[in-house]
Amino acid sequence: MSTSNTSTRHVNRLAKAKSPYLLQHAENPVDWYEWGQEAFDKAKKENKPIFLSVGYSACHWCHVLAHESFEDEITAKMMNEHYVNVKKVDREERPDVDRLYMTFLQASTGGGGWPMSVWLTPDLHPFFAGTYFPPGRFRQILDRLADVWTYDRERCIESAGKVLETLKESSNIAPSPQDSVELKPLPQEVFQRLQKRFDGVNGGFGGAPKFPSPAQTTHFLARYAASHLSDLNASNEDKKNAQAARDMAVYSMIKIYNGGIRDVVGGGFSRYSVDERWHVPHFEKMLYDEAQLLSSSLDLYQLLTTPSRDKKTLELMAKDIVSYVANDLRSPEGGFYSAEDADSLPTHDSIVKKEGAFYVWTSEQLDELLGADAELFEYHFGVEADGNCDPGHDIQGELKGQNVLFTAHTSEETADKFGKSVEDTEKILGAGLKTLRDYRDKHRPRPHLDDKILTCWNGLMISGLARTSEVLGHDKDVASKALDMAEASAAFIRGHLFDEQSGKLWRSYREGPGPTGQADDYAFLIQGFLDLYEASANEEHLLWALRLQEKQDELFYDPEDGGYFASAPDEHILIRMKDAQDGAEPSAVSVTLANLQRLAHLAEDRHADYNAKAKSILSSNGQLLTRAPFALASMVSGAMMADKGYMQFIHTGASSTSPLLELTRSTFIPNRVLIHIDPKNLPRELAKVNGSIRSLIEELERTGGETKENVRICENFTCGLPIEDVDDLRTRLPLVVAT
Incomplete structure (x- = not known):
């Protein structure tokens, strides 16, 4: 039970925050600071360790810890006396902070999760961490670590320094030459791992808890x-x-x-x-x-x-x-x-x-x-x-x-x-x-x-809704509703979370834009816009995806060792990590791999550049792919699609829905790229970066734009003859065999 004194009302610095998670703790008796220079300067000036708490607003055990400990007057007094308290870091707004210290937590304890509690030196080096602590245990840890910092400070600093060096080494594994990464066996290895962990009674993989x-x-x-x-x-x-x-x-x-x-x-x-x-x-x-x-x-x-x-x-x-x-x-x-x-x-x-x-x-x-x-x-x-x-x-x-x-x-x-x-x-x-x-x-x-709106998660939802409009096209109401929702989300992001002048994204919106965008914001949104383009035939979505990819390359691509960093440069983030492992969401770099492969076939004039960057993702993660491919299942999926080869489906016709399109969309073809040419509204901007589209537009212009609706299927940048009949198209699709 909490020993919180509810008769006293406190208001701390978090009252000025925008994050719903931080606002939930604006009346704690703890003297909270947001993650930032003010807190770091105070820690250095007073030579105090930093207590860092990371969580998110919907986290049940974050609420339990807050109620039992952060609302408690006695615990708060201990924290305020001995520490500079950084609360809260919303992991959804600052995944770069969460990622770095979660890596330390997992390395030091073998587990992870939220709430995450980390004790740092004034230089932001971690020296102790855990997740949820019951109130009595939490006080013991606060008291013990305060004593250690007072009487054996150098040991804390030395230990934290060693930990940081280990994290730097593990996050900067030398890339493997592309030819040394044996990609073909990896899908089978991931499948076998999942097959062993499959729960044949209850479904899912592994035991409780189940995600x-x-x-x-x-x-x-x-x-x-x-x-x-x-x-x-x-x-x-x-x-x-x-x-x-x-x-x-x-x-x-x-x-x-x-x-x-x-x-x-x-x-x-x-x-x-x-x-x-x-x-x-x-x-x-x-x-x-x-x-x-x-x-x-x-x-x-x-x-x-x-x-x-x-x-x-x-x-x-x-x-x-x-x-x-x-x-x-x-x-x-x-x-x-x-x-x-x-x-x-x-x-x-x-x-x-x-x-x-x-x-x-x-x-x-x-x-x-x-x-x-x-x-x-x-x-x-x-x-x-x-x-x-x-x-x-x-x-x-x-x-x-x-x-x-x-x-x-x-x-x-x-x-x-x-x-x-x-x-x-x-x-x-x-x-x-x-x-x-x-x-x-x-x-x-x-x-x-x-009620904060995250760019990355909206990108994932745009993908799902765009796919809904394609796959469930037989239910016109659902398909239309899904497409309208995807379009509206895209418009919101462009209007509120995108800087047209610089081309940069913001990560979150609540009463205005929040922190700067991270790699997953770009990757997930690019994926969303590629899916939305294929579903809607709106060329503007594809053009924006191309622009966002240019900005992602500028901000996150590593020209020295290849691959992509997960976070933007930040003086307070001690290590820029390349986190390729999937978690509750796919890794940003794995989604980027798939995006680059699709873009190489949508903007085929840039194929060499996109392909080189895609290969660098695989080579920079070669050691982890070889040792634990199951931890990078999304990346293995991307490698598998590249090995199978992408298929361009070029639809020429005025309608974004037709029997030819419905048939194309009715089959699960994960290595499909769908390109639209409307003779009445030619995709001239796309043609600037796609030679095949330029040739088809020139052909349409020679004939005055008169053509029968058709689909061309192209593989290895070689296109077949136009297919005008639904039955003919059916024979050309890579239909999944019913078993």
Whole structure:
């Protein structure tokens, strides 16, 4: 329990911050500073160590640590007396700070996570770190480290210096010659690793806690499967592995959709599950999870070439995410907010927040709200009289007697159980969910909304929405809505987070632009604009992607050793790191690899430059690729697509939707590049950097722009004859073999 003295109201420097995470701690009794020169100067002047706390606004255990320790008068007094306290660094706004000290935390303890607590010398060198500490333990550490700094300061400084040198060495591994990186075996190694870790009962990979982690799993598996299933020359063993890869990915996504990690009442997915079966989540919802799950569900939807329950579920999953972000994570101006919190007040009269309070239900509540339909509803969604949350996964006892709804039975099983038709059963379930949604919205305060708008995560969501408009084109309303949302997000970023004069991005927006853009802001946004161009046929999106790539190369490319730095130069960041490992999001450099490969075929006159930079990414990460390719699954995916070879599909026609385009978009072709030529609005700017387009435009001009709609398929920069018939095009597509 916290010993916080709530009778005294404090206001510290964080009251002037823009970050929702920092503002959450503006009334702590701790004398907080933001990350910056003022804090560093004070530490040097007073010769005090720095206590650095890193987290994010939707982080449940960040709130627990704050409530137990940072709101406590006695603990705050210790911190203020012995340390200069830098709180808070929002890891979403300053990933460069988070990345450096998380690397130290992982190296020194073998683990990581948030909240992250790090003790630094006044020169910003780390000498001790951890994550969440219970209040008694936290005070002990504060007291002990203060003594060590007072009586054995040189040992701290010497130790921190050695740590820093080790981090510098590990972050500057010499690049491998391109020819020495054996890329061909790597996809098989990543597949085998995932196959060994696959949970054949519950889906997912590894044990509890379970994160969806699409970048590390389903994104790779979909591309591995497509590469072999569309290869007529693949061996039987390759075909078998490809089927297994697809099936593992599909099974995992279906389990995620049917688990409690999905908010069955309001849509969207929580960040992770504390148990092995996707049932009890930590309830925060993150935009980057929604975006990546959306893209993966669409990949796998396309990989299933025949109608099935799983294919329908994947479509429902995609639509669920689009609906959720449209309703709850979208700003009036069109940008997407970052997250919703795990904790909330159970009622409008409550004063203490609880994790999951907005989402969970007692059986008595459901009985009262649903009346005669309650028994059927509760059977379908796994409700138990005493609650369905395992106490072993409820450390703080906040879920006792509560139910996290999940799909315990199919509609057919529920219909059979209650002697009803499937159609009537689904009507009852739908009506019940609406009743709960209306009740929840009226009687329960929503969790805190982190309303900062991040460039990088908006880039991921633009990709997912652009893909939705292509893949779910048969549902005109959903496809149109998704494309409109992607366009609006793009317009918001261009209007609020982009400096037209310098070409630079800002990272975040909340009451104005925030910190400068990082490598993932450029990489994810470029990917988003390439996807949006292919979906919309709007040349402007492609031109902006090209400009952003030029700026990313200028700011982050390493001309000496190749590859890309993850952060911009900053005098307070002791090491510019090249972080290629995937985490909750794909690594920026892996997305950059794929972007460069696509751009080499969109702006083919620049092919040599883009290709050289792409190869430098692989060579600069050669040692890690060789030792642990599974840690760089997104990069391995990019290398796999390059090895397979990209295919240019050049569509000539006035419409961005047509039978030829619909067929092109109906197949999962991860190595596809789609180029649009509208005879009535020729892409003359693109033609300046693409010789093939220049030639086609010249041909159109010779004929007065009169041509029948067609698609040309080009490989190795050699184009085939125009295809005007849908059946002819079907024979040319690398169709995934249905098995």
